[in-house]
Amino acid sequence: GQAVTALGIDFGTSGARAIAIDPEGNVLATARRPLHQPDRPQEWAATLRALILEMPSAIRRQIRRIAIDGTSSTVFLCDAQGQPSSPVLLYNDDRAQDHLQRLRQIVAADHLVLSATSSLVKLLWLQTHYATANVVFLHQADWLAFLLHGQLGISDWHNALKLGYDPAKEAYPDWFSHPILAPLQPLLPQVVPPGTVVGEVTATDLGLSPECQVCAGTTDSIAAFLASGASEVGEAVTSLGSTLVLKLLSTSRVEDLTAGIYSHRLGDRWLVGGASNCGAAILAQFFTPEELERLSVQIDVSQPTGLDYYPLLKRGERFPINDPHLEPRLEPRPNDPRLFLQGLLESLSRIEAQGYAQLQRLGASPLKQVWTAGGGARNPAWLALRQQYLGVPVAISPHTEAAYGTARLAQLNGGTTAPEFPTSAD
Ligand code: ADP
Incomplete structure (x- = not known):
């Protein structure tokens, strides 16, 4: 795709950061905010808005693509309107570990999902304690992107890896049909390549161009790799x-x-x-x-x-x-x-x-x-x-900030529009 002005937003372990870059990859503007309550989606949402509004308005209007990275395996459930309906389980939260033994019956002994903090074991815990009808399971980056593009239930290869998604097959593995996991299937996000354009920005009060596209995101550590170039x-x-x-x-x-x-x-x-x-x-x-x-x-x-x-x-x-x-x-x-x-x-x-x-x-x-x-x-x-x-x-x-890597992801891999998205919550 053609290089455009892009904005990358990083939600890391100690704070959030935004970096806008021009088509050549030069930094146009940066903003940083601490996160006081890293498990509060309302604070993430306010921080997301504040970071975008901190971009000088002339630059903000030039931005044509945005992507967001989050901490890996920071997850929660939302209702059909995108309102959080469970606590947030942060990347390092291991309260779900008692559910590991259920997973051990299903997946290979050394599978990535068999960790006390994996997204899948957290989903099992959330489903046990908080699932009601019409909820979706989202990662931090998925939900923050939803706030901008309005499509609920979309994730990316990187965030979904510890959920069990297989990016080689581009599908969830067959073992999700096991009786223990089958009830989770309606909650699973659709997974697209990181940087895929999901839709145009629907938030109208941020001073962004209506042509600005919002892309599927990634995780903070992959974003830091991408920053290196x-x-x-x-x-x-x-x-x-x-x-x-x-x-x-x-x-x-x-x-x-x-x-x-x-x-x-x-x-x-x-x-x-x-x-x-x-x-x-x-x-x-x-x-x-x-x-x-x-x-x-x-x-x-x-x-x-x-x-x-x-x-x-x-x-x-x-x-x-x-x-x-x-x-x-x-x-x-x-x-x-x-x-x-x-x-x-x-x-x-x-x-x-x-x-x-x-x-x-x-x-x-x-x-x-x-x-x-x-x-x-x-x-x-x-x-x-x-x-x-x-x-x-x-x-x-030359660059080490995750937000820079996420801006590059939006800029370089964001040239494609994903085939079909389920209609969002409305
Ligand atoms: P993390 O995010 O993993 O905590 P940082 O990337 O912020 O780590 O790096 C912090 C580390 O860098 C510290 O462990 C510190 O010992 C090391 N460090 C700081 N200055 C130097 C230096 N001049 N030479 C070698 N190591 C350094």
Whole structure:
């Protein structure tokens, strides 16, 4: 499709953000709002309006597509008018875990939906406690998009993955006809590719153009990947946040669910992801931000320390080593703090390289380029060490905001109109 001015809106774990971009991907305007009660749809709705109204009015009128990302597996039920009719279960809410045993009778032992926080187990819980006639099950991003386009009961491949939707078949699996799950079927959203145009904006009091289209959304972590601009097979994004999160664009789908490795569909490719329990959080245990900055620039990356740590905060790892009993290894500790920091950064770089090697061993496409996001991205010594260990070009992502990635999604993938939507609630 032709590039247009687009608005991406991100509802993340700590707040919400909007970024408007021009057809070339340049940022035109940004806005940010905290979320005080992250489980309150009324606050999300007010925040959505406020973020859009914060865009300068001239830019607002130029916007031709909008998409919204939300936190994965933040879900609830709505009535036929789109009014919430249950509490919101946030991404990390595990109150539904008692329903896991019912699911275990139905799906393969290592299926993604068999987690205490999956969308499907939450749907089972909601159906037990709150279902009445004519309710729909929605993810946060689905509902926020509904507020703009007025179509109820539409989700996207990314949000619907932990609901059990199979994006390879583009269908819900046959096991939804099992007697335990069959009653859920009328509640399931229709699922379309992320970025699909769902409809024109119906909200008339926001100063948006009546031609502005609203697209199906995505999840916050995929949006953060998209922000990097990575689009070729073999490109990857490492997030150096509290934990190390790896995502590699691949022609093949890779799953090793006991190790927490799974793939999201992106167009006709797969975004293969894995997350280590190690990460930059360990650095904050031993160094102040000032020490990190000062010591990092003193590191001589051409002189390896020979230290071999496994810097976990606590016992247990899933990826790249799947061992729930793995102990942190932080010995021997040199007296020189600069050497200790170098040893930690070398070890984290080694674990990142092992992670990409593991994804490729399981069938992902060969690694060609690594983009970097997160709090550790700007550490020059770490960047140089990662370059050595990874053996491919490593660079800082030009953009890391999820809202930017969602704006790009609307801009680039939003060229298609979905075939047929059920008539919305009216
Ligand atoms: P998250 O969102 O996962 O909490 P962030 O992406 O905000 O994490 O990154 C925070 C992490 O970045 C902290 O764990 C901190 O130790 C690390 N960090 C901050 N500054 C530096 C630095 N100069 N070098 C390496 N790591 C850093």
